[in-house]
Amino acid sequence: MKTLLRIDTSIRTDGSHTRVLADYFAARWLEDHPDGRVVRRCLASDPVPHLSNAMFEAFQQGRGQSPDCALSDDLIDELKGADHVLIGSPLYNLTLPSTLKAYFDHVVRADATFEVRAGNYRGLLDGRGATLIAARGGLASPECADDFQTAYLKAILAFIGIGPVALVAVAGTALGGEAKEQALADARQQVDRLFGKAQAPLWHGEFSADDKRQIGALRDGQAAAIVSGDARAYAELCADDIQLLIPNRDAICGQAGFLAAEEALFRSAVFAAFRKQPLRVERSGSLAVETGRQEVVMAKQDAAGGVFSARQKYTHVFRLTEKGWRFAVLMSNPSE
Template identity: 40%
Template sequence: MSQVLVIESSARQQGSISRQLTAQFIARWQASHPADRVSVRDLAVEPVPHLDGNLLGGWMTPAEQQSEAEQAALALSNRLTDELLAADVLVLAAPMYNFAIPSTLKAWLDHVLRAGVTFQYTENGPQGLLSGKRAFVLTARGGIYAGGSLDHQEPYLRQALGFIGIHDVSFIHAEGLNMGGEFSEKGLAEAQAKLAQVA
């Protein structure tokens, strides 16, 4: 039995293509892996605070010297990191906002990319500690960006996940969604077909 962690980041609850893809992924995954456990963290419903002085203090200040705010920030970061550590499969649902990922997803990453926990510094440079995990990234994009210079989603997420040792990453892009007609239909259909293959 595997643990699947799904991270939703679309600001929209209704009409969200990334949420639609997530629902389809979960349904197909559970049909193929009925014993697996799936948990969902919705960053729109429960936003994660952006990196601030309290979180930095919680990481760097000895426990007996931490303020209440630092303790609370550290407790949340620990909870988010524990969820990731427990997962065998990570699913990130990421609509493209201004050529990149939602700031809520960036905030989540800032909580879980932690020295000594999900990666470590060695004589040979940083080393990820989460090897053996798989990740799927479901994106929704108004235009067509895959492989182009304006795609700051896939390169960044590959770098961030690889940094903590997650190198088995599959991207499913639903593109051209705001271009109308055959572009949006084709983009969604291609994403759904690829999703059916990988899930």
């Protein structure tokens, strides 16, 4: 039976973004591990005391040798019993909650969770990864200069051998309104990606069920046309004035040019896979802009040959024409 150790640190029990996202993560994790169990530790309602000198000296005596290291023994046993560690951690005054720092002072312990060998430190809790849900009120990337928690948490987890550490970042929680909802939705998508779940994009604006179906069919049709090398089928998904914008290549405008370009592409390469992950679609009148990520795997047909794969960000514009929704602009950015 797999165990998820969930550590909450937000001082809020209501309205806490890290807790809401940790709930979401735990639910996804239990879907993947139906027989699993979630062990919870809340450092806000049940904080560990600051490390004292008596406790630290008891560390040297070894496990079970002194009541002063009983708490450390228990916390380390709990960590060792976990297959994955989930930490919800808000940014407080530029860094991690002090309760979480106090926790690490009890579990980072020589010859229990790390050792020194030939002058090198080695973490002893390998074999388990972690997910860090990091929230902050301001709008900034979690690893920007005024965030002294994310890098620290990754470093201290690595120090005791825990890794890889996945980061789910939610910024702008203090903004309220749509910005906050967007930040939470983005963070849920980050969680979904960790579990490899295909997600529906976020739809902004008025889309009927039929609009969504048609746009989904365009994506499916595009993937099918590319993998089967059918330039004509691909062109039929496009508006008459389709624009194809690829970095370092001349822009292509109009159906005829698009068809010729795709025919040339399919002569030079065979696509083994074309996978898209749409993230967001926003409608403005008869136009809809979609952003997402795509992955292509192709075998070049020229003398050099070779199989290539690339992950790209894309932006597509759909237009509602008299034939229904069609691609109007296809743009992809260089590989990430």
